[in-house]
Amino acid sequence: MKSDTIAAIATGMSASGIGIVRISGSGAFSVIDEIYRDKEGRAVKLSEGKSHTVHYGFIYDGDQRLDEALVLIMKGPHSYTAEDTVEINCHGGILVVKKILEAVIRRGARTAEPGEFTKRAFLNGRMDLAQAEAVADIIHSTNEYALRSSVSQLGGSVSKKIGGLRSGILYEIAFIESALDDPEHISLDGYGERLLKALDSFMGELDGLIRSADDGRVMREGIKTVILGKPNAGKSSLMNVLLGEERAIVTEIAGTTRDTLEEHIYLQGISLNVVDTAGIRDTQDVVEKIGVERALKAASEGDLIIYVVDGSRPLDDSDREIMEFIRGRRSILLLNKTDLDLVVDKGTLEELSGNRVIPVSAKEEQGIEELEREIKSMFYHGDLTFNDQVYITNVRHKEALEHAFSSLKMVKESIESGMPEDFYSIDLMDAYEQLGFILGEAVDDDLVNEIFSRFCMGK
Numbered sequence: 001m002k003s004d005t006i007a008a009i010a011t012g013m014s015a016s017g018i019g020i021v022r023i024s025g026s027g028a029f030s031v032i033d034e035i036y037r038d039k040e041g042r043a044v045k046l047s048e049g050k051s052h053t054v055h056y057g058f059i060y061d062g063d064q065r066l067d068e069a070l071v072l073i074m075k076g077p078h079s080y081t082a083e084d085t086v087e088i089n090c091h092g093g094i095l096v097v098k099k100i101l102e103a104v105i106r107r108g109a110r111t112a113e114p115g116e117f118t119k120r121a122f123l124n125g126r127m128d129l130a131q132a133e134a135v136a137d138i139i140h141s142t143n144e145y146a147l148r149s150s151v152s153q154l155g156g157s158v159s160k161k162i163g164g165l166r167s168g169i170l171y172e173i174a175f176i177e178s179a180l181d182d183p184e185h186i187s188l189d190g191y192g193e194r195l196l197k198a199l200d201s202f203m204g205e206l207d208g209l210i211r212s213a214d215d216g217r218v219m220r221e222g223i224k225t226v227i228l229g230k231p232n233a234g235k236s237s238l239m240n241v242l243l244g245e246e247r248a249i250v251t252e253i254a255g256t257t258r259d260t261l262e263e264h265i266y267l268q269g270i271s272l273n274v275v276d277t278a279g280i281r282d283t284q285d286v287v288e289k290i291g292v293e294r295a296l297k298a299a300s301e302g303d304l305i306i307y308v309v310d311g312s313r314p315l316d317d318s319d320r321e322i323m324e325f326i327r328g329r330r331s332i333l334l335l336n337k338t339d340l341d342l343v344v345d346k347g348t349l350e351e352l353s354g355n356r357v358i359p360v361s362a363k364e365e366q367g368i369e370e371l372e373r374e375i376k377s378m379f380y381h382g383d384l385t386f387n388d389q390v391y392i393t394n395v396r397h398k399e400a401l402e403h404a405f406s407s408l409k410m411v412k413e414s415i416e417s418g419m420p421e422d423f424y425s426i427d428l429m430d431a432y433e434q435l436g437f438i439l440g441e442a443v444d445d446d447l448v449n450e451i452f453s454r455f456c457m458g459k
């Protein structure tokens with residue numbers, strides 16, 4: 001496919017060891033031929049060189065030598081974009097890479113849009129849309145699990161799973177169609193029963209994928225963890241212990257924290273977005289009141305609530321209110337201040353809340369490891385294994401899966417209510433198409449542009 005030639009700085013715009021200017025398109029080699037010279041200063045045509053070779057020399061803009069460089073040449077279709085591609089590795093100064101990019105642009109390339117290299121890879125059939133999206137996810141991964149899952153998606157794990165489901169569905173469509181065309185030779189007797197079985201298996205797989213999206217989202221964005229409790233319970237102290245720094249203000253004055261404060265932390269490879277909140281109590285103070293409302297709002301939107309109880313003071317109405325609030329929500333109870341004489345008993349608290357209670361001392365940093373283990377086991381059942389399990393980390397994919405699931409459900413209903421066979425194939429086809437969207441089949445240009453616009457420059 002003939003396309004215009006694009007170029008961009010592929011490395012971060014900060015002073016660094018190496019900077020890379022990337023060029024892709026049918027004119028990539030003619031551009032480099034005009035600006036590259038070997039170490040003796042002779043113009044050399046890299047376009048005539050072998051693909052996948054590296055050349056040491058200099059980049060010139062006219063007669064001005066811009067920098068020393070290593071130039072990689074890759075001939076299409078054996079490149080990331082499947083087009084002729086050149087990568088200029090120069091010294092990583094902001095000005096020098098900019099000047100090289102300008103020289104490239106002056107020789108006829110144009111500046112690439114964000115994500116345009118990967119978009120070309122997709123449009124040229126080098127990867128499907130799910131794989132292309134994985135590229136952006138890898139770049140934005142902030143923790144081990146998210147990264148591993150994105151790499152596995154790039155390797156085709158999601159695509160393979162979706163592809164398998166699609167061919168199963170397509171088989172059924174083809175069977176129905178040929179039976180309807182040729183009823184003398186292909187009988188549909190008892191087919192409804194057989195199709196029901198197949199549907200159960202398809203829907204089971206879809207359901208598993210849809211449910212994996214919860215873990216997937218948590219993996220990608222981190223577990224939103226909200227610390228809740230009465231004033232002075234030690235919420236901010238806990239936040240600081242988890243963070244490993246004195247981030248939140250801690251004082252013996254009840255009502256110290258007045259607004260929510262969010263920080264990102266890593267625990268053994270998982271990421272948490274921890275929110276410290278204002279202590280819950282009935283108050284006339286306007287500012288504190290707003291703080292309490294925000295605390296409850298954050299808690300209702302969170303994935304996990306850590307309820308901190310001050311074990312050195314008797315439980316009161318505010319504690320009961322919080323226990324009522326967390327009922328039915330994913331939560332962990334901490335009995336704090338175990339370094340003091342406790343007046344609240346662990347067993348009583350467990351009975352009242354119906355929840356497991358972990359004794360801790362935020363001050364002495366006791367019990368924190370157990371809290372970490374508990375969080376991990378709540379969100380990831382055992383160790384995440386990426387060999388067999390596929391995680392859905394993309395909202396778009398999840399929506400398509402849900403659509404496909406409901407289309408298959410309609411097929412089931414049609415069978416159960418004795419509808420004619422051609423009804424089945426309409427909904428089967430719909431499910432097939434929905435799954436195709438995940439791979440990028442028949443998606444419209446606007447969606448493709450939207451997806452790639454979220455990429456960074458030079459990718």
Ligand SMILES: Nc1nc2c(ncn2[C@@H]2O[C@H](COP(=O)(O)OP(=O)(O)OP(=O)(O)O)[C@@H](O)[C@H]2O)c(=O)[nH]1
Nearest residue numbers: 231232233234235236237255256257279337362363
């Ligand atoms: N002895 C002891 N004191 C603690 C512990 N945790 C917190 N404290 C003390 O309890 C007081 C209140 O701690 P904070 O962390 O500010 O409590 P908070 O829940 O954030 O309070 P508000 O922001 O007012 O809602 C401070 O004096 C802390 O030093 C603990 O485990 N043991």
Ligand SMILES: [Mg+2]
Nearest residue numbers: 235236256257
């Ligand atoms: Mg506080």
